[in-house]
Structures are given as C-alpha cells and as structure tokens.
Amino acid sequence: MAGEEDGEFYLRYYVGHKGKFGHEFLEFEFRPDGKLRYANNSNYKNDTMIRKEVFLTPAVLRECRRIISESEEDDNNWPEPDRVGRQELEIVMGNEHISFTTSKIGSLVDVQSSKDPEGLRIFYYLVQDLKCFVFSLISLHFKIKPI
Amino acid sequence: MANAEVDALDFEDDDLMDEDGTADVDASSSPRAPQPKLKSAITGGAPKKTKGRGFREEADSERHSRLADRNFESLGTDGGPGPQRSIEGWIILVTGVHEEAQEDDLQNVFGEYGEIRNLHLNLDRRTGFVKWLELSKYEVTSVQKIFGISDSEGYALIEYENFEEAQNAITAMNGGELLTQTLTVDWAFSNGPSTGPFKRKNMRFVSDCYFLQSANLLALDMGLSYIKERCPVNYIERPGRTHRSRSPRRRY
Numbered sequence: 001m002a003g004e005e006d007g008e009f010y011l012r013y014y015v016g017h018k019g020k021f022g023h024e025f026l027e028f029e030f031r032p033d034g035k036l037r038y039a040n041n042s043n044y045k046n047d048t049m050i051r052k053e054v055f056l057t058p059a060v061l062r063e064c065r066r067i068i069s070e071s072e073e074d075d076n077n078w079p080e081p082d083r084v085g086r087q088e089l090e091i092v093m094g095n096e097h098i099s100f101t102t103s104k105i106g107s108l109v110d111v112q113s114s115k116d117p118e119g120l121r122i123f124y125y126l127v128q129d130l131k132c133f134v135f136s137l138i139s140l141h142f143k144i145k146p147i
Numbered sequence: 148m149a150n151a152e153v154d155a156l157d158f159e160d161d162d163l164m165d166e167d168g169t170a171d172v173d174a175s176s177s178p179r180a181p182q183p184k185l186k187s188a189i190t191g192g193a194p195k196k197t198k199g200r201g202f203r204e205e206a207d208s209e210r211h212s213r214l215a216d217r218n219f220e221s222l223g224t225d226g227g228p229g230p231q232r233s234i235e236g237w238i239i240l241v242t243g244v245h246e247e248a249q250e251d252d253l254q255n256v257f258g259e260y261g262e263i264r265n266l267h268l269n270l271d272r273r274t275g276f277v278k279w280l281e282l283s284k285y286e287v288t289s290v291q292k293i294f295g296i297s298d299s300e301g302y303a304l305i306e307y308e309n310f311e312e313a314q315n316a317i318t319a320m321n322g323g324e325l326l327t328q329t330l331t332v333d334w335a336f337s338n339g340p341s342t343g344p345f346k347r348k349n350m351r352f353v354s355d356c357y358f359l360q361s362a363n364l365l366a367l368d369m370g371l372s373y374i375k376e377r378c379p380v381n382y383i384e385r386p387g388r389t390h391r392s393r394s395p396r397r398r399y
Contacts (some may be wrong), residue, residue: 012214029214033340037219053219055231055340059333063242063302067271075200090201099201125272136267136304141222141233141336145265 008032009065010092013130015104016041017085028134030056030064032092038138054141065093067129075100077116078123087127230313230334233306236264237313240335241303245326246270248301256325257305261312270301300328304335 010032016025022043029037034056041049068091078100081087085104091097100123105111111120224231241253250268257263307313313334321332 014213025213027213034337035340037214039213039219051216051219053221055337057230057240057334057337059240059242059331060335063240066242074198078200080200088201090199092195095195097195097197099197099199101200101204129269129272132269133302136269137335140238140265140267140304140306142220144234 007094008092009061010090011064011068011130012088012090013127014088015085015127017083017104026131028130030061034058034061036134036137038134052138052142054137056137060137064130064133067133068093068126073100073116073119073122075102075119075123077114078102078120079110079114089123089127224338228339229337230310231336231338232310233336236306236308237310238265238304238306238335239313239317240333241305241320242300242331243328244268244270244301244303244330245328246300248303248326252325253303253305256320256323257316260316260319261307261309263305264308265304265306267304268301269303 009030011030012027013029014025014027016023016027018024022041024042024044025040027039029035031037035053036056037051037053039049039051079102081101082103086101087104088099088101090099102120102123105120105124105127108121108124111117111124114120222231222234230237241257244253248268250266253266253268254263305316307316317332317334320330323330323332
C-alpha cells in the first residue's frame with residue numbers, strides 16, 4: 001500500500017489461541033488520535049490480563065507508518081486460522097483498509113511451506129518489526145528498571 | 148471486492164447526525180440484523196479499497212470487547228497538552244537511524260545531553276528483506292556493501308532522567324546527522340491525542356465500533372452507510388457533522 005502522509009491511520013494486530021490456559025492473546029492498536037492500546041492475556045498459573053494505554057506523539061505514528069508502508073500483500077493464499085491459533089492484522093492507511101487473517105507462524109519453515117512464501121515472509125518480518133516497536137514503547141514507558 | 152456479499156445496514160445519516168453526538172450506537176439496540184460481513188464503511192468520493200479475509204469472514208464476537216474495554220492502565224498526567232513523562236524518566240524517539248549504527252554511536256552522540264537511562268535501538272528487518280527480493284537472489288548484505296547501499300533504517304528510543312536533558316537532545320539533534328544519515332528527534336509520549344489534521348470532537352468509542360471525525364475527508368460529502376452491529380473489523384469511518392449531504396447515497 002502506498003504510504004500516505006495525510007489521511008487516516010489505524011493499525012491493529014492480534015495473535016492468540018484458546019487452550020488450557022484460557023484465551024491467551026497479545027493485541028495492540030494504534031489509533032488515529034495517537035493512542036496506543038496494548039493487551040496481553042493468559043490464565044497460565046491464574047495470571048490475569050495486562051492492559052496498558054498511552055498517547056503517542058505524531059513522530060511515533062509517522063515511524064509506525066514507515067514500518068508498514070511499501071508492502072503489497074494479500075492474504076488470499078495464506079493459511080487459515082486453526083486450532084493452534086490465529087493472527088489478525090488490520091490497517092487503515094490513506095484510502096486503503098486491509099484486514100488480514102491467518103494462522104500463527106511458528107518459524108520460517110511454516111512460511112516456506114505455505115502457498116505464498118514471499119508474501120507471508122514479508123508479513124512475518126513486518127509482524128516482528130511491529131511487535132518490537134510496541135514492546136519497546138510499552139516497556140520503556142511502564143516498566144521500572146530493576147536496581 | 149466482494150461488495151455484493153456484504154450485508155451492510157444502511158441508516159439515514161441524519162438520524163445520527165441530528166443527535167448532538169451523544170447518541171450511543173449500541174449493538175443491542177438493533178437486534179434484528181445478523182452479524183454482517185463488513186465492508187469498509189466509507190462510501191462517497193473517496194471509498195476505501197479493502198483487502199483481506201477479515202472482510203469476508205463472519206465476525207468473531209469476542210474480538211471487539213477486548214479493545215473496547217475501558218480498563219486500560221495509563222500513567223497520570225500533570226494536566227495540559229505536551230510530552231508525557233514515562234515511569235522513571237523522559238523518552239525521545241530518534242528516527243532515520245543508519246542501519247549500521249550501534250548503540251555506542253548513539254551513546255556518544257546523545258550522551259552529551261544527559262545520562263542515558265535506557266536505550267532501545269531497533270533496526271528494520273522487513274525493508275531490508277523487501278529489497279532483497281527486488282535486487283536478486285544474492286545475499287543482500289554483500290550486495291549492499293559492494294554498492295554502498297543503505298536501504299533500511301531504524302529508530303531508537305532514548306530515556307533521560309529529566310525533561311531538560313531530553314529537550315536539549317531534541318533541540319540539538321533534530322535534523323542532525325549520524326553516519327551520513329539525517330535524524331529526526333522528537334518526544335515519544337504525549338498527554339493527549341495527537342490528532343494532526345483531524346478534529347477529535349466527534350471521536351468516541353461505541354461498543355465495538357470506532358468512529359473518526361476527519362476534517363480531511365471533504366469527499367465524504369455524501370451519505371454514508373455505517374454499521375450498527377458488531378463488525379468483523381474494528382475500524383469504521385464516518386463523516387463529520389460538518390459534511391452532511393442530502394444527495395442520494397451511492398453504495399459500494
């Protein structure tokens with residue numbers, strides 16, 4: 001999709017599954033007003049949901065757009081979500097609105113053996129870049145450094 | 148784009164427009180409609196191109212309650228707009244960082260403005276890979292080194308203990324250079340919405356649907372069909388109240 005400086009921007013990513021420890025998932029959302037929402041849930045050892053939110057500056061949103069621009073995939077040939085889990089990526093940028101759904105990707109082996117290895121590989125790295133960005137933002141803003 | 152399959156509910160946009168932005172569009176108030184397969188709800192001069200399975204699937208009913216919940220923790224603000232302090236310091240974002248930059252390079256440059264409490268330097272894996280596909284099957288890094296190409300960049304998040312140190316770093320280094328590449332430096336976190344050209348006024352979260360008032364979308368001068376039900380995608384656009392039109396709606 002073309003990266004557009006003006007126009008709306010919205011991004012949501014979800015990865016999760018349902019199993020022995022409940023609905024375990026990671027989800028984050030960049031909203032057009034600059035709010036980043038982050039949620040991480042598991043019932044493993046009776047753990048509970050983590051939910052954080054913070055407003056980002058336009059500079060951060062621009063960097064997020066840059067991370068996702070220049071990609072032209074489609075999820076037509078990607079594996080469907082399954083028992084192991086699902087991923088969702090929803091992006092509104094400029095005049096395009098995409099909503100991809102696929103299964104979890106364990107490693108590049110899953111990518112290679114799929115019907116669209118090149119598109120899926122781009123998605124795989126894109127998700128890594130996005131997670132890295134969000135984890136950095138959230139942990140730096142909220143986490144206290146151990147002494 | 149699978150528009151024919153879509154079961155969008157159309158409402159006179161006057162119904163909602165006339166209520167002074169206070170009416171809550173409640174999913175439970177329209178029990179008659181089944182969960183529609185949503186298409187991107189912009190109609191009019193600038194329709195959104197849609198792509199992806201998410202528009203064709205049945206809605207996952209839990210999907211929306213997750214992010215629609217009100218109970219998200221945030222750090223308090225001291226009131227007023229502007230940059231927000233993080234848990235133990237002030238964080239700035241540096242973009243345009245050369246892909247070969249190391250933490251030391253950043254320490255040397257940014258350490259001048261104050262003691263760096265935290266530094267995250269993240270390089271962009273994806274753009275490097277995309278260029279690999281475009282160039283050839285050769286290993287990307289060796290080709291890059293031969294031609295001196297730098298095609299991926301990264302960003303860094305740097306934390307200082309106090310506001311002045313961070314502000315000085317921003318003032319001094321925004322537009323500056325690192326390893327021949329121009330940096331931009333700015334605050335990372337803010338007390339309030341950064342709406343840019345968009346007005347925040349009509350933005351509210353209504354059960355699972357999300358509405359945005361955008362001053363930019365002059366093209367939305369015509370009617371809009373929007374969805375009152377739970378939607379398989381979280382993001383729905385609607386025009387602002389200032390751009391009403393009584394002309395017949397076009398459906399996409």
